[in-house]
Amino acid sequence: MAWVEHRHADAAALADALAATLHRQCERALVERGKALLALAGGRTPFPAYRALAASDLDWSRVTAMPTDERCVPHDHAACNLRGLREAMAGARGLTLQALTTRDGNPDASQAAARAMLAHHPDAFDVVVLGMGEDGHTASLFPGAPQLDAALDPARADGAVRVDPDPLPPEAPFARISLTASRLLHARCIILALTGHAKRAVLEQALADADPRRHPVAAILHAPSATVHVHWSP
Numbered sequence: 001m002a003w004v005e006h007r008h009a010d011a012a013a014l015a016d017a018l019a020a021t022l023h024r025q026c027e028r029a030l031v032e033r034g035k036a037l038l039a040l041a042g043g044r045t046p047f048p049a050y051r052a053l054a055a056s057d058l059d060w061s062r063v064t065a066m067p068t069d070e071r072c073v074p075h076d077h078a079a080c081n082l083r084g085l086r087e088a089m090a091g092a093r094g095l096t097l098q099a100l101t102t103r104d105g106n107p108d109a110s111q112a113a114a115r116a117m118l119a120h121h122p123d124a125f126d127v128v129v130l131g132m133g134e135d136g137h138t139a140s141l142f143p144g145a146p147q148l149d150a151a152l153d154p155a156r157a158d159g160a161v162r163v164d165p166d167p168l169p170p171e172a173p174f175a176r177i178s179l180t181a182s183r184l185l186h187a188r189c190i191i192l193a194l195t196g197h198a199k200r201a202v203l204e205q206a207l208a209d210a211d212p213r214r215h216p217v218a219a220i221l222h223a224p225s226a227t228v229h230v231h232w233s234p
Ligand SMILES: O=C(O)[C@H](O)[C@@H](O)[C@H](O)[C@H](O)COP(=O)(O)O
Pocket: 041, 042, 043, 044, 045, 046, 068, 069, 070, 081, 130, 131, 132, 133, 137, 138, 139, 140
């Protein structure tokens, strides 16, 4: 397990640093491999960084991004992460955004579609941006979800799984499609971005307790092969 802590004065400074890191990693990928592949968390924390990144001077025609997880809702639904990403990154002319769900958000059809899409993108992500909830979830790897063990299984190669959070989060009471822990860890740069003291306390618990069934984010933090860059601000 290895993690590098990046403390920031406030959420705005965190967003600036995150945007700079994303830009740097994308530029490196374009120079070294001629393309870049990103997996980007939903939620509120990273979106200012996505907007700043979209305004930068990358050759977006060679960049592909996808959500780390998606709510099983129609693509025009307000809770759709892809919709939010599309809006935040509207300035990134030529960016390819890959969906994890079908247009209607049907959970089982979406799981199959996500797996088929990922089969066409087998390369390591150049950057994965993750958030964390106060229950220790990351992406849509929710504690207590019936599919959590499957989503954490390092032997899985299908890359995406339907997750039915139990209980359903009141702010987003939907089934999800989540990239699996092993697919999220198949990455050159892994960033976990969180703010506030409550989440800091949960992070400390997850760092101290490697059992991902209590805090699924521990599956990322304690992965033997990964170095996780934790960006935190009060
Ligand atoms: O689909 C989502 O919402 C995210 O992937 C989810 O895992 C998010 O990163 C955390 O819930 C933190 O969200 P905030 O950044 O809004 O606190």
